[in-house]
Amino acid sequence: MNRRDILRGAALMGGAALLTPEAVWAAAANAAAGDWALGLADVERDVAPTALTRLHGRAPAELKGTLFRNGPAKFRRPGGSVGHWFDGDGMVRKFQIANGEARMAARFVDTVKRRNDTAANAVITPGYGAAPGPGARLTGPDDANAANTSVIMAGGELWALWEGGSPTALDPASLETRGFKTLRPDLKGMPFLAHPRVQPDGTIWNLGLSGRRAIVWKLAPDGALQKAEMIDLPRASYMHDFTATARHLVILLQPWVVERFRMPIATAMAWKPELGTQVLVIDKDDLSQRRVFELPPFFFFHLGDAWEERDGTIRFDACLDENPFGTAQNAGVFLQGKHLPGPPPRRAFITLRADGQAELAKEATTAEFPRGDPRFAGEVRQYSVHVTNEQPDRPLFQGVAVRDWKRDREQIYGFGPRHMVEEMVFVPRPGASQELDGWIVGTTLNLDAKATELHVFDARRVEQGPIAAWRAPVALPVTFHGVFVQV
Numbered sequence: 001m002n003r004r005d006i007l008r009g010a011a012l013m014g015g016a017a018l019l020t021p022e023a024v025w026a027a028a029a030n031a032a033a034g035d036w037a038l039g040l041a042d043v044e045r046d047v048a049p050t051a052l053t054r055l056h057g058r059a060p061a062e063l064k065g066t067l068f069r070n071g072p073a074k075f076r077r078p079g080g081s082v083g084h085w086f087d088g089d090g091m092v093r094k095f096q097i098a099n100g101e102a103r104m105a106a107r108f109v110d111t112v113k114r115r116n117d118t119a120a121n122a123v124i125t126p127g128y129g130a131a132p133g134p135g136a137r138l139t140g141p142d143d144a145n146a147a148n149t150s151v152i153m154a155g156g157e158l159w160a161l162w163e164g165g166s167p168t169a170l171d172p173a174s175l176e177t178r179g180f181k182t183l184r185p186d187l188k189g190m191p192f193l194a195h196p197r198v199q200p201d202g203t204i205w206n207l208g209l210s211g212r213r214a215i216v217w218k219l220a221p222d223g224a225l226q227k228a229e230m231i232d233l234p235r236a237s238y239m240h241d242f243t244a245t246a247r248h249l250v251i252l253l254q255p256w257v258v259e260r261f262r263m264p265i266a267t268a269m270a271w272k273p274e275l276g277t278q279v280l281v282i283d284k285d286d287l288s289q290r291r292v293f294e295l296p297p298f299f300f301f302h303l304g305d306a307w308e309e310r311d312g313t314i315r316f317d318a319c320l321d322e323n324p325f326g327t328a329q330n331a332g333v334f335l336q337g338k339h340l341p342g343p344p345p346r347r348a349f350i351t352l353r354a355d356g357q358a359e360l361a362k363e364a365t366t367a368e369f370p371r372g373d374p375r376f377a378g379e380v381r382q383y384s385v386h387v388t389n390e391q392p393d394r395p396l397f398q399g400v401a402v403r404d405w406k407r408d409r410e411q412i413y414g415f416g417p418r419h420m421v422e423e424m425v426f427v428p429r430p431g432a433s434q435e436l437d438g439w440i441v442g443t444t445l446n447l448d449a450k451a452t453e454l455h456v457f458d459a460r461r462v463e464q465g466p467i468a469a470w471r472a473p474v475a476l477p478v479t480f481h482g483v484f485v486q487v
Contacts, residue, residue, distance in 0.1 A: 035447050036395045037337050039420045039478040040085060043073040047093075047106035047474055052454060057468035058100045059456050060439070062430050065486040067095040067441055067454070068172070069422070070160055071479030072148045073108065075335055079122025083129025085334055089114045090148025090168075092160055092175050093476060095443070095454050098487075102454055102470040107175035109147040109160050109168055116143075128265050140189045141165035142180055149194035150481035154204065154223030157181075161194040163209070163240065172485070183217070183225040190215055190228075194481065197244040197305075200375050205244055205284070207251070211236040211258055216249070216287060229287055234278055238269060238324075240301050243316050244284075245308040246378040250316065250352075251280040255297045256324045271324055273297035279352060281314065293358035299324045301345065304370035307380045312354035317384050317403070319345040319367045344368075344389045347403070365410070366390075368397065369423035369481075373435045382406045383436045385459070387421050390414050396478060397421040400440065402462045411463040419453075420445040420478055426459060427484045436460060439467075441484055445475060452476045 072088025075081055082088055090109040095102060108114060113125045116136070124133030125144050138144060145165040152159050152167075159167035159181060166180040166189055182188045191208030198204050202221025207214050212235060218227035237253040244250060255275040262268050276297050283289035299321040306316035321343070347367035351359040366389040372381055382405055387397040390412070398421055399414040415421055424442035432438060440457040452475055455466040 036420065038447060038450065038475055039396065039445050040075065040335055041475070041477055042076050043091060043106075043108075043476060046108060047104070047476070049103060049105040050473060052095075052102040052104055052470035052472050054101070055453070055469040055471055057456075057466065059097050059102070059468040061100065063427065063439055063441075063456065064098050065096075065427070065484055066172070067097070067425070067443075067482055067484045068151045068153075068158060069093045069095075069443065069479040069482035070148060070151045071477060072146065073106075073477050074114075075123075077117060077120075077122050079120060080124070080133055082123050082335065083127055086148070087123065087125075087127030087130060087146065088148060088477075089117070090146050090160055090162075091476070092151060092158070092170060093479065094172075094175060097441075097454075097456070100468075104452075104454070104472050105175060106476060109170065110177035111145055111147050111168065112143050113146055141191060142189050145180070148480070151483055152196055152198070152204070153483060153485050154219065154221075157223065159223075161192065161196075163194055164191045165189060167192050181223075183219070183223075184228065187215075187225075187228055192217065193240070193242070195241040195302075197242070197377065198374065199244075199246070199378055205249065207239070207242055207249075209239055211261075216282075218284075231282070231287055234280065234292065235275065241303050243303040243306040244378055245306045245314055247284055247308060248306075248314065249282045249284060250303075250306050250314060251282065252300065252303065252318075253278040253280060254299055256299055269324070271299075273323065279350075279358060281352065291356070293352050293356065295350070295358050295360050298322065298348075298360075302368060302370055304384050305372045305377045305381065307376075307378060309380065314352040316350055317370055317405075318348050318350055319370060319386070320348045320362065321345050347386070349405070365401070365403075367401070371423070371425055373426050373428065373438075375428055376435055381435060385424055385426055385440055387424060388412060391417045395420070400424045400442065400457065400462060402436070402440075402459065411461075413457070413462050413465050415444055418447045420447065422479055423481055424457075425482060425484050427486065430486070443479070445478060446471070450475045
């Protein structure tokens with residue numbers, strides 16, 4: 001197994017990132033076509049820095065920093081459009097909060113894909129739901145890299161992340177694209193998942209996938225490469241996310257597997273529930289030390305941070321579907337304003353015991369995009385933050401929730417059916433040491449106002465609603481993932 005093999009496989013697949021699910025879940029939401037399509041409207045140009053209008057409240061003076069978010073924002077061109085929401089061109093947004101006020105800007109990532117599609121006046125780059133168009137040429141995964149899924153700060157740069165290729169470095173002040181990030185010359189173009197796990201000391205762990213082969217990345221807080229090691233996986237599962245404790249990587253191998261290398265990607269996957277779900281636990285210090293746990297079959301997109309107890313028991317939360325059928329059926333229709341009914345993901349709790357036994361406890365609460373207090377990543381923790389769907393006849397999500405695992409309770413704030421709620425992130429209060437002492441910050445798309453809004457919650461009093469909110473002068477499409485950088 002070598003770099004050439006992984007790059008070849010990723011190129012044939014059009015890039016592993018083309019399987020990213022956030023948009024797919026929206027396609028499966030049980031809602032009639034309507035003004036929710038504003039969440040997938042095209043943006044034609046960058047958004048210059050502009051002030052947001054304060055709606056109510058005032059942000060705490062201690063809350064200073066920038067919320068960066070990433071998601072697709074250009075889907076349609078005269079000569080042909082994308083085949084799936086996730087195929088859209090990446091646009092990074094920044095929301096700055098300081099002195100109780102807020103400003104924003106947004107800029108497209110200048111990718112090879114975007115340049116080629118613009119020149120052709122058509123979407124010719126292959127994606128999740130589309131075969132290559134006339135004139136398309138893939139020399140490697142980064143030719144299809146949409147840089148449209150997530151962001152992370154490393155070494156003073158903002159990296160726009162995709163699944164199947166390199167991080168794309170941006171200037172965090174101007175959002176100008178600096179180019180693909182090569183972590184080592186012989187690893188140029190290797191895949192880098194959009195869900196790296198960051199330890200409290202800033203160390204970054206990540207995976208890059210190609211079928212049954214993977215590369216394990218370990219980076220210093222400044223983005224410098226510390227380790228890159230190839231490993232074999234028991235199966236070629238679809239994987240968008242993994243989790244980690246302080247000592248171990250926790251890799252879930254669900255029974256949605258790559259059967260063949262072909263385009264479109266949606267036709268290459270097969271659901272094989274008879275395989276069950278395997279959980280691969282790998283020692284961070286010695287990747288050859290591994291254990292495999294067995295769980296019933298399920299389909300997932302996102303996992304919460306894992307932790308390990310004194311007796312070796314590993315615990316973490318997850319957002320699970322029964323199977324990927326809603327995903328597969330809706331992949332090509334959501335951008336057309338159509339949908340097929342499908343149940344939302346629901347929260348679950350997974351326990352991996354030291355004796356090799358695994359337990360799956362499913363809950364009734366709808367949940368996605370689980371986030372935690374980054375100061376406790378990989379350590380024993382009590383809380384999870386997630387978004388929730390309280391209006392099953394509406395697409396995407398309408399509320400934000402905080403789950404208290406220790407007390408078996410949760411707080412929920414619902415924005416109502418006229419908001420499309422995006423992933424929320426936790427921001428620690430400066431100088432605080434207790435978990436969840438700080439704020440939850442995130443954005444929504446207000447369908448009535450036709451505008452993107454920025455909200456700040458007291459993390460321990462979420463059910464009381466935002467303590468401050470601002471409205472942008474534009475409506476931007478729904479994003480996937482983001483990060484808050486404090487100053």
